[in-house]
Amino acid sequence: MPIFGRTLGHAVFVGLIAFAPAVFAAEGAAKADAKSAPLDMAKAKQTAETVCAACHTADGNSAIAANPKLAGQHPEYLYKQLHDFKAWNGKPAERVNPVMGGMAAPLEEADMKALAAYFAQQKPKLAAVRDRKTAEQGQQIWRAGIAAKGVPACAACHGPAGAGLPVQYPRLQAQHGDYVEAQLKLFRGKGRTNDASGMMQTIALKMTDEEIKAVSDYVQGLR
Incomplete structure (x- = not known):
C-alpha cells in the first residue's frame, strides 16, 4: 500500500506539473486579450x-x-x-x-x-482667476517655487500653462481652485498618499495655508 500510495502521488504530481504550463498560458492569454481589447x-x-x-x-x-x-x-x-x-x-x-x-x-x-x-477626449473649459490679488503670489510660486523652503516651481512638473505631462503629472490648467486647495491640504496632512514617491506630500508639507491658497487661485486662471 505505501508503494502504491507513493506511485499514485507521484502520478498526480507529474500530472499537475504537466497541467501547470497550460494554466499559466491560458491566464497570460486572458491578460493579453484584456489589454488589447478595444475600449467600449x-x-x-x-x-x-x-x-x-x-x-x-x-x-x-x-x-x-x-x-x-x-x-x-x-x-x-x-x-x-x-x-x-x-x-x-x-x-x-x-x-x-x-x-x-x-x-x-x-x-x-x-x-x-x-x-x-x-x-x-472632452474639451476642457477655461476659467477666470479666483482671486487676482492672491494669484499674483501664486504665480511666483508656480513659476519659481519658494527657494527659502525648498519648494520647487510647480511649472517644473506641470508645465508653464498647467498642461502637465502624460503618465507622470496631471493637467492642472483651469482646475477649480477650491479643489486644488483641498488636495494640497490633504497631501500636507497625509489624508491623500497616492502620489508617486510621496512627492506632493513632501512639497505641500512645506507650504502654509496662505501659500496653498495663492497657488490654487492662480491655477484656476491658467490658460
Whole structure:
C-alpha cells in the first residue's frame, strides 16, 4: 500500500506539473486579450451621462468647485485615480474617498480605462482667476517655487500653462481652485498618499495655508 500510495502521488504530481504550463498560458492569454481589447466608448459615454454627470457633468467640466474637472485630463492619470479609489483583492484603497470609493467599486479594469479615455477626449473649459490679488503670489510660486523652503516651481512638473505631462503629472490648467486647495491640504496632512514617491506630500508639507491658497487661485486662471 505505501508503494502504491507513493506511485499514485507521484502520478498526480507529474500530472499537475504537466497541467501547470497550460494554466499559466491560458491566464497570460486572458491578460493579453484584456489589454488589447478595444475600449467600449459607448458604455463609457453612458456611464458618464448617467453616473458621473451628477458631480462632474457629462463632459467632465464640473460646475461644482469642490469636484475636479475631468475634461482634457491625461487618461493615464484618470485611470490611476479610479484604480486607486477602489479596494483590490481585500486590500484597502490607496486613495480614500467614501464617495468615489463607492463609484469605483463596481468598475472593472476595462470600464476604468474607457472612462479615462472618454473624459480625456472632452474639451476642457477655461476659467477666470479666483482671486487676482492672491494669484499674483501664486504665480511666483508656480513659476519659481519658494527657494527659502525648498519648494520647487510647480511649472517644473506641470508645465508653464498647467498642461502637465502624460503618465507622470496631471493637467492642472483651469482646475477649480477650491479643489486644488483641498488636495494640497490633504497631501500636507497625509489624508491623500497616492502620489508617486510621496512627492506632493513632501512639497505641500512645506507650504502654509496662505501659500496653498495663492497657488490654487492662480491655477484656476491658467490658460
